[in-house]
Amino acid sequence: MNDDRRFTAEAHTYLDGAQTGPVSEADRSDADRLRSAVEAYSARIAAPGRSLTDAVMERVERRGKSKQPVWRWVFEPQPIRLRPIWAPMMAALLLVLWLAVGNRGPEGTPPLVMAGADTVFVQFRLVAPEASAVSLVGSFSDWQSDQYTMGREDGGVWSLTLPLAIGEHQYQFVVDGQRWVPDPTAHAQVDDGFGGTNSVIVVGPRGVVRS
Amino acid sequence: MNTIRHLSLATLLVTLATPGWSQQADVRGTLEARGLPAQLVADVTAVAAEATAQGLPTDPLVDKAIEGWAKQVPAPRILVVVRQFRLHLFDARQAVVGDGGGEPLGMVVSAAAEAMGRGITAEQVGTVVRAAHRPESSAPGLRVAAALTAQGLSSDQAVAVVIEAMQRGQTDAQLLDLPSVARAMHARGLGPAQIGQQMMGGGAQGIGRGLGARPPDVPPGLGPPPGKGKQNPSKRP
Structure with a gap:
């Protein structure tokens, strides 16, 4: 047609x-x-x-x-659907896992931890050349002796740096798992009530100065 | 019959919701978790219950018991110390409340007890509490006064330093820098009396308004993580 x-x-x-x-x-x-x-x-x-x-x-x-x-x-x-916000969240989670699990130093160095806004890194040192192990015990660790093991440096110096909350803390060193000794460089030494002496440091926002 | 059952259930729920009961449960749970023997847990929990009834904080009592157990102190000795500490807390509460006032914060009572154990008098505790801008600010003030006293300053001078710092507008956190400042001055060869004078002066050697004038040999505290970057330069024997 x-x-x-x-x-x-x-x-x-x-x-x-x-x-x-x-x-x-x-x-x-x-x-x-x-x-x-x-x-x-x-x-x-x-x-x-x-x-x-x-x-x-x-x-x-x-x-x-x-x-x-x-x-x-x-x-x-x-096909995978993903909200963009998940990317930084997953990255943060992986970082935390890595810091908590995977970052152990030699000789029992505690895992790396990050200081918060109200915490300050404080270094503890004790000269004990004859010691075979030294740990840091205090109110910040519920007085558990196995939580903070100090690392040995040259000259028989035992050292540990950890983040502490701003405020007052009482502590002692435990040498060879038996002998509790105070820190002679602490801000103060106080009677612990049990016949011993606790060392006292007051952590300010800008750190701790000891002699 | 149903009414009785409902009343019993309500009574039980009210009992469980009572702060004192839950606080005792917390105390017991904390002590048990740390492995204290059952009898000591029961005894310390009873002391804590008495403290709660008197409006005293229980955390310092629990901490003391845990500390003693960690130090392998015999249980009877731990109980004696915990009971003594409750009395200290009671005295500290009286000092904080003074002639009259509201219910004090547990953290303030605890700090007052520590301070009074280091030479700060009840009157001086009251002075610091009244000088604080906020109720919670008196806790760091008392702890700093106690630390300064332990560093050799007289209690009068230590309290005066703290009060002046409060009046200068120092924050609670900045107050906590004072013992380190005193330590740095001591390392430079100043005696306790001189340290107190310079800190009270608030001049170049002391703590100024706002940010505070940290002496040049006082290192910043916000350092790097362990093993990273520069170390705290403080010299240790």
């Missing part, structure tokens, strides 16, 4: 299925061809008895039921 051809009123009536009058052979031929094409297209886009939704859901279910080995899912690229 040419584009510039126009159907007569009779041809339109014929296409509508209500033929009432004579239609030319050419119009009838074009109209029949057009009708058969429309019917074929309609049949293709709308399968009888199934909506488009039904068809889509059927395919989804079929895909879901298909059995794929797990290893195949593992090795195939998968």
